Amino acid sequence: MTANRGGPARVGGPANRGGHATPARPADLARCSLNQATVKHARLEQAVAVAAAAGYAAIGLWRDRVRQTGARAAARIVAAAGLRVSTLCRGGFLTASDPVAARAALDDNRRAIEEAATVGAAELVLVVGGLPALSRPGQGPRPQATAADRDLAATRRRLADRIADLVPTALDHGVRLVLEPMHPLFTADRGVIATTAQALDLAAPFPPTAVGVVIDTYHVWWDPELERSIGRAGREGRLAAYQLGDWILPLAADPLHSRGHVGDGYIDFPAITGWMAAAGYAGDVETEIFNQAVWAEEAAVTAAIVADRYRRQVLPYLD
């Protein structure tokens, strides 16, 4: 098996990954990461401070927040707090059919790879994009949309080409491109990768050090093939990240904001976590929640709830 940051080769534990001095933290949160989007209204320094105070081991960063301080300063802030960066979110939106837009997307993703390397994120999550000629996210089809604009198969083929374009840059920087299968709710406007098996097929031509997949419970929990696909991802050395969010109903007006705290919805976290463990995943476990009610809460309160749910619904099934 090729060198593999996310799969069985990481069994030695994520603490081996970074070079930071890591102060003593609660042992039970040694793989627990707070995705920055979960405390959306906190600035980078505050999110890092909250995560460190709550005993987390890592934080998942977002590019727009990293830009507020600059990537180098962000790396220093995270390291000073003794945290790892579990992922950088996000690159992607790579499905444009227009050549100018496609080139702009590649440029932006190459910058994202550089930023990931600078902040110390080995994993760059990609939200790959929808049917680009038809709409912007959340909006309806453009009136002038043609039959070709609805060609989902062709859009997926273009995506494969754009991933190939990015792989050399990713390898140069030691950053893995992490394909995100998204809930089919988002196939039209955000992500044409709908299943983990499809993500693995797209990754297959490239080394596991260059292209991996993220298992985000919110996006993949419904998949009848999920256990099998997670096992395959482990065997192929592609398990790059594990993200948590629950499926709650009714959907929010913007369905993107329907992610609930672990345990508040329908998802069987013990089962999925057990599949991840059986597949050899030994990386960080990031909770990522987009939800207006969660965002209205104090960041420290949210961090405490996330840690509590992690301890009860995830940790016992992780080894």
Place this chain on the structure above:
Amino acid sequence: MTANRGGPARVGGPANRGGHATPARPADLARCSLNQATVKHARLEQAVAVAAAAGYAAIGLWRDRVRQTGARAAARIVAAAGLRVSTLCRGGFLTASDPVAARAALDDNRRAIEEAATVGAAELVLVVGGLPALSRPGQGPRPQATAADRDLAATRRRLADRIADLVPTALDHGVRLVLEPMHPLFTADRGVIATTAQALDLAAPFPPTAVGVVIDTYHVWWDPELERSIGRAGREGRLAAYQLGDWILPLAADPLHSRGHVGDGYIDFPAITGWMAAAGYAGDVETEIFNQAVWAEEAAVTAAIVADRYRRQVLPYLD
């Protein structure tokens, strides 16, 4: 291959199926069916009259509407208008874990099979149900929900047992149970069958005359395996129905009501229709739209729009 009402054996044409006297109709609508839910506010007689006047060959009936006249009267009304019944919608909600609820669901589905036979519907569509102990459709989890209530794999196994319970009754009545893969948007609360491949796996133990699958564009358009699964369904003699509805954004407040007219959204109808044709499907093509704006329109206007979209987006790719 076993006798097969929906697959290649039907290549002779749907006009051979029923015993009704069929008056001359526009040849190009010879496989066009109006699902009654598309003209929700019309009573049965009115929906039948509108479909017949617009030149449709068939109508898809709903049990609640059939009950307004009784199944025998419904059969007479449809036959007198020279239409076929393409499907009866719907049985299902078979996933209860509570034995009393499971028995009640079986009783109801046996009645649905009898009603289908009486109205002359060879295909009974099943919306199989979600995670039953957790919620009613569209509502959030019950506070007392347990870990076992979230066991999606166990729920799917229970469903397989309930299908087995119903097969003898279906065979006795010459009615096919038609499993509906539903968009993963509905896995939690309406239908734990999320892909066509999963539906085919559930159908596999039973004869194709007893259990088939419906391809509903709204539910399956995003599936990376769709072309392959449709081909498999054709080879296995399971293609029981083809239903149309477009994926439009933004989602309606009740996402169940987000189905748009063919061509108003993101779905590539020519591609999917071509796959159905290549798989040997020669049955009716039903348009089924749940949408407040469509329901607010005159039934005759809706029927005309549906026929127009069918002629432009579907018919050229159907043979």
